[in-house]
Amino acid sequence: MLSVVKGLWIVFKQMFTPKATIQYPEEKAYLAPRYRGRIILSRDPDGGERCVACYLCAVVCPVACIALQATEDDTGRRFPEFFRINFSRCIFCGLCEDACPTYAIQLTPDFEMSEYQRPNLVYEKEHLLIDGPGKYHGYNYYRIAGAAIGGKDKGEAEDEAPPADVRTIMP
Amino acid sequence: MTEPLRSIVVILVILFALLTVAALLVWLERRLLGLWQNRYGPNRLGPFGIFQTVADTIKLLTKEDWIPPFADKPVFVIAPAVIMVTVLLAFAVVPFAPGLQIVDLNIGLLFFLAMSSLGVYSVVLAGWSSDNKYALIGSVRAAAQMLAYEVFMGLSLMGVVMLAGSFSLRDIVDAQQGLWFCVPQILGLIVFANAGIAETRRLPFDLPEAESELIAGYHSEYSGMKFGMFFIGEYLGITLVSAMVVTLFFGGWRGPLLPPVVWFGLKTFVLVCGFILLRATLPRPRFDQLMAYGWKVMLPLALLNLLVTGAIVAARG
Numbered sequence: 194m195l196s197v198v199k200g201l202w203i204v205f206k207q208m209f210t211p212k213a214t215i216q217y218p219e220e221k222a223y224l225a226p227r228y229r230g231r232i233i234l235s236r237d238p239d240g241g242e243r244c245v246a247c248y249l250c251a252v253v254c255p256v257a258c259i260a261l262q263a264t265e266d267d268t269g270r271r272f273p274e275f276f277r278i279n280f281s282r283c284i285f286c287g288l289c290e291d292a293c294p295t296y297a298i299q300l301t302p303d304f305e306m307s308e309y310q311r312p313n314l315v316y317e318k319e320h321l322l323i324d325g326p327g328k329y330h331g332y333n334y335y336r337i338a339g340a341a342i343g344g345k346d347k348g349e350a351e352d353e354a355p356p357a358d359v360r361t362i363m364p
Numbered sequence: 365m366t367e368p369l370r371s372i373v374v375i376l377v378i379l380f381a382l383l384t385v386a387a388l389l390v391w392l393e394r395r396l397l398g399l400w401q402n403r404y405g406p407n408r409l410g411p412f413g414i415f416q417t418v419a420d421t422i423k424l425l426t427k428e429d430w431i432p433p434f435a436d437k438p439v440f441v442i443a444p445a446v447i448m449v450t451v452l453l454a455f456a457v458v459p460f461a462p463g464l465q466i467v468d469l470n471i472g473l474l475f476f477l478a479m480s481s482l483g484v485y486s487v488v489l490a491g492w493s494s495d496n497k498y499a500l501i502g503s504v505r506a507a508a509q510m511l512a513y514e515v516f517m518g519l520s521l522m523g524v525v526m527l528a529g530s531f532s533l534r535d536i537v538d539a540q541q542g543l544w545f546c547v548p549q550i551l552g553l554i555v556f557a558n559a560g561i562a563e564t565r566r567l568p569f570d571l572p573e574a575e576s577e578l579i580a581g582y583h584s585e586y587s588g589m590k591f592g593m594f595f596i597g598e599y600l601g602i603t604l605v606s607a608m609v610v611t612l613f614f615g616g617w618r619g620p621l622l623p624p625v626v627w628f629g630l631k632t633f634v635l636v637c638g639f640i641l642l643r644a645t646l647p648r649p650r651f652d653q654l655m656a657y658g659w660k661v662m663l664p665l666a667l668l669n670l671l672v673t674g675a676i677v678a679a680r681g
Contacts, residue, residue, distance in 0.1 A: 197646065204400045204645040213402045 226328075228302035229287045232278055234318065235299055235327035242322065243297035243334055246273040250289035250298050258282035259289060268343025270335065276318040281311050295334040299327040375466055382455060386599040391417045393599075393640050400644040421592075429588030432494070439493035444586065444593035447486035451600040454479035458607050459534050461617045461624035472533040473525065476608060477518050480563050483601070484510040487565070487572060490594070491582035502581025505651060506572035509562055512658035513569075516666035517559035523552040523673035524612050537616030546613040551669035553613045555662050560605035562658070564598060566639060568646035571654060606635035 215222050224230070235243050246263030264274040289298045308314050326332065341347045348355035391406060391414060398405025409415035431440055457472035459465040469475050484506060491503020525531060527548065528539035536545075546553050562569040573581035583594045610616060610631040617624030619631075649657070 200645045201641055205641060207402055208399045210402060212399075212404055214404050216404070 224302035224304075226302065227300075228304075229285045229290075229300040231280075231301050231303040231306055232283065232285075232289065232316075232321065233299055233301055233323045233327065234276060234297055234321045235323055235329075236325065237333045237335070238326055238331060239333065240324075241270075241335070242272050243295045243326075244273050244276065245271045245295055245297070245334065246276075247271075247294060249292040249294065253288045253292040255286060255288065256282045256284055266343070269340070270342040273318060276321060278316050278321060279314065280306060280316060281314040296327070296329045296332050297334075301327075371466065374464065378455065378460070378464070378466060379452065382452065382600060382603065383596070385603055386596045387417045387421060388414070389599040389602065389636065390420060390595070392636070393643075396637060396640045397644050400641065424589055424592040424595075427588040429590060432496075432585050434495045435585060436493035436495065439489050440585075441590070443486050443490035443493060444583075444590045444597070445486075446489065447483050447597035448593050448600070450479045450483040450486070451597055451604055454604055455600075455607070457533055458604070458611060459537055459616055460607075460628050464625060465534065468532055468534045471531045473521060473531045473536070473612075476533075476604075477514075477521075480517075480601075480604070481510070481514055483563075483597075486594075486597070487582045490586070494582070494585040496585050498578045498580075499582050499584045502572045502574075502578045502584070505578075506565065506582060508651075509565075509569065509571065509654065509658075512655055513559045513562035513662075516555055516658070516663045517563060519663075519666040519670055520552045520555035520559060521612060523549045523669050526673050526677045533611050533616075537611060537618065540615040540618060544613065544615040544618075549613060549669070549673070551665055552673075553609070555666045555669065556612070557605075557609060558662055560609065561639065561642065562654075564601035564605055564639075566598070566602065567643040568648055569654060570648060571651055574648055576648075602636055602639050603632065606632045606639065609635055 237243055244261075246261055248261065248263070251257070251259040251261055258279040259277070260279075261276040262274040263271055265271045285300065285304075287300050290300050293299075306314070335342055335345060335350075337351055339347060339350055339353060394416070395405035395407070395413065405413065406416040407413040409419055431437055454476050456466040457469050457475050459468070487506040487510075488503045491499040491501075491506070494500070524536060524545050527545060528536040530536060530539070539545075565572050571581075572578075573583065575581075578584070583591055586594060607628075610628060614631050614635075617628040619627035622630075
């Protein structure tokens with residue numbers, strides 16, 4: 194019987210303790226910098242699209258919510274013709290970010306993307322592309338990779354030796 | 365004002381106040397439970413979330429009111445009304461303040477006991493007419509529980525009746541002029557409070573509707589406003605038992621400075637909060653524990669209280 198009274202008192206005291214609730218619209222929970230929320234496509238430091246339309250994200254996506262079509266410009270630089278993410282399917286697992294070889298696709302700490310109309314959850318490239326480099330500031334895929342694009346020929350990438358003439362290096 | 369007109373006005377005022385209070389209690393309970401569980405509870409609609417009540421009511425009223433095809437239709441419809449009617453009828457004898465009482469029966473206390481016992485018919489009929497095993501188990505449990513707890517509910521009040529020398533609730537309040545009965549009748553108070561909680565089927569005595577074992581017990585099949593009636597009936601029941609505890613043990617409307625009806629409301633409010641605190645704290649016992657508690661602890665306590673009070677009253681002559 195005494196334990197009941199003790200229990201009542203303990204519960205009553207909770208009235209004056211700080212509440213665990215976060216009053217959401219006014220008060221926001223802390224989201225870690227690497228929180229997996231809304232997906233974006235980032236750009237190089239010099240403003241070009243990072244995505245090289247390799248399809249790895251679309252392939253790895255467990256719910257198949259990513260659709261894209263590769264194309265390339267006249268200098269040989271690949272980019273997606275369209276890039277579509279259906280956020281009504283997306284489970285925010287982050288596998289696309291893991292798979293991306295160029296750090297183009299990234300998840301951001303933003304989950305407030307509710308819509309009244311389901312079709313509005315389908316984001317096109319214009320909605321996904323951001324102006325900055327996202328989490329990886331200095332990274333510029335085409336300056337590191339060996340592929341030749343307009344303004345950068347083979348052997349001109351960072352830390353890349355000039356292409357060897359296979360006929361001259363024979364023993 | 366003529367006498368019949370006046371009583372009609374009093375009835376309407378009390379009825380309206382009670383239904384408002386019962387609806388507000390839904391919000392109060394959710395809010396208090398929240399606070400006691402380190403949450404806030406409903407705090408969005410209006411000041412302190414008080415309009416949650418309105419939202420709940422609108423929701424209940426607009427829900428589909430479905431009667432299962434296998435149910436016993438007339439009984440199924442009548443059952444939720446019975447609980448409302450009996451509880452509201454019992455309020456007829458509660459003296460809210462001098463002059464604010466619908467009828468001062470000379471058997472007021474017995475009337476209250478009779479009405480609260482009739483309330484169990486609602487539960488039993490609801491479970492029976494639902495033709496659902498969980499509902500039936502719930503109502504069987506309710507019947508057994510009522511049977512056990514009715515016995516000493518009446519007995520626990522006989523001490524009060526002996527001290528006051530009357531069954532009329534107004535006389536009982538008048539008899540507490542000097543000393544509230546919660547002091548000489550402390551045992552009676554404890555027993556009656558236990559029986560009252562069991563009577564309203566509130567936690568920790570809510571086995572008839574134990575949601576973790578019986579879904580919702582006797583009102584499993586109910587929806588819409590019929591469920592709302594059970595819901596409001598339960599909250600009216602809490603108010604009724606609190607009001608009766610106040611009347612019988614805490615001096616009714618008596619208190620300094622403030623008007624009597626305010627005192628009555630305040631005391632009832634504190635007791636209702638106590639009921640909610642009990643719900644927030646205590647786990648649900650097993651049914652055999654419930655029965656053992658009733659028959660082996662509460663009944664002997666009630667009898668002991670009766671004997672001792674009787675002996676003292678007799679000795680004083």
